[in-house]
Amino acid sequence: MRWLMGLAVLLLLARPVGAAEQELELSVNGRTSLAMLRTPASMGPDTPLVVMTHGTLAHKDMEVIQGVAKALEQRGIASLAHTLSLGLDRRKGMYDCAVRHDYVTDDAVTEIGAWIAKANSMSRLVFAFGHSRGGNQVARYLAANDVPAVAGAVLLAPVTAKAEADLRASYAQTYGKPLESLLEKAAKAVAAGRGGDWMDAPGFIYCRNAVVTARSFVSFYGTDAGQDTAALMARTKLPVLVLAATKDAVVPDVTASFAPVADSSGGRLHLDTIEDADHFFRDLFAEDVADRIADFIKQTR
Numbered sequence: 001m002r003w004l005m006g007l008a009v010l011l012l013l014a015r016p017v018g019a020a021e022q023e024l025e026l027s028v029n030g031r032t033s034l035a036m037l038r039t040p041a042s043m044g045p046d047t048p049l050v051v052m053t054h055g056t057l058a059h060k061d062m063e064v065i066q067g068v069a070k071a072l073e074q075r076g077i078a079s080l081a082h083t084l085s086l087g088l089d090r091r092k093g094m095y096d097c098a099v100r101h102d103y104v105t106d107d108a109v110t111e112i113g114a115w116i117a118k119a120n121s122m123s124r125l126v127f128a129f130g131h132s133r134g135g136n137q138v139a140r141y142l143a144a145n146d147v148p149a150v151a152g153a154v155l156l157a158p159v160t161a162k163a164e165a166d167l168r169a170s171y172a173q174t175y176g177k178p179l180e181s182l183l184e185k186a187a188k189a190v191a192a193g194r195g196g197d198w199m200d201a202p203g204f205i206y207c208r209n210a211v212v213t214a215r216s217f218v219s220f221y222g223t224d225a226g227q228d229t230a231a232l233m234a235r236t237k238l239p240v241l242v243l244a245a246t247k248d249a250v251v252p253d254v255t256a257s258f259a260p261v262a263d264s265s266g267g268r269l270h271l272d273t274i275e276d277a278d279h280f281f282r283d284l285f286a287e288d289v290a291d292r293i294a295d296f297i298k299q300t301r
Helices: 002-014 063-074 105-120 133-144 161-169 171-175 179-191 214-221 229-235 254-264 284-300
Strands: 020-028 031-039 049-053 078-082 126-131 152-156 198-204 207-213 240-245 269-274
Touching: 020 105, 031 063, 031 105, 049 063, 049 105, 049 133, 063 078, 063 126, 063 284, 078 105, 105 126, 105 133, 105 214, 126 133, 126 284, 133 152, 133 229, 152 284, 161 171, 161 229, 171 198, 179 198, 179 214, 198 214, 207 214, 229 254, 240 254, 240 284, 254 269, 269 284
Parallel strands: 049 078, 049 126, 126 152, 152 240, 240 269
Antiparallel strands: 020 031, 031 078, 198 207
């Protein structure tokens, strides 16, 4: 017990005096979303602030988000990590697969924009960050805004067009029923103005035996140009840092997908790899991520 008490004291001492954590709320389209604001001891209007968007069905307190946010704080960088509502009010933790699904990709883009606007009221130097599917959603936000209210963006192991295609191709093997018939049914409902119709699906994203609206099913499994994160980033004029993990089994083609964009960007898009990290950048790999982001911000300022 004594060593546990000593460890607790060391952890407390490791946090800089004056650093702070505060949970914030924001109403977007009638739903309240939550975020964790982490600020370093010397927080001011010129302190860089990173707005962080998590991956599929995840949340602001997941390990990769917390780990990177805390490492950024130690480098004098603030963060605002938010939880996408996914159609729910004050959502916390991983999405409960027993709950019905009614949300679309554009909902996330709207929420990212709202939190970035909030961040702009606290700092003059705001950056957008997205992990995994959050990386694609950040890219969609940037592509949808001619003049995004950020100084740059960081995409950590972002979802690629190939990863999306692989998910569709593996649907039948994963859930025991062809995707095509389900997608056709959902698309017909959406085209008829009945996107809110509920469907029983053998699987939706990571959830088995899910109840999902037709619009949600089409939004996730239908093909659209916005699923190509690299192509979206080729269109933005902002500085962008893309970080890939050499042992990423979830999105293994980040480097292959973004290398052509990086080569033709004139140095605007920087592609870097973190050796031996997997998709979730656990433990000390979060420190490596924070080092790369701190260097990127320093070069951008």
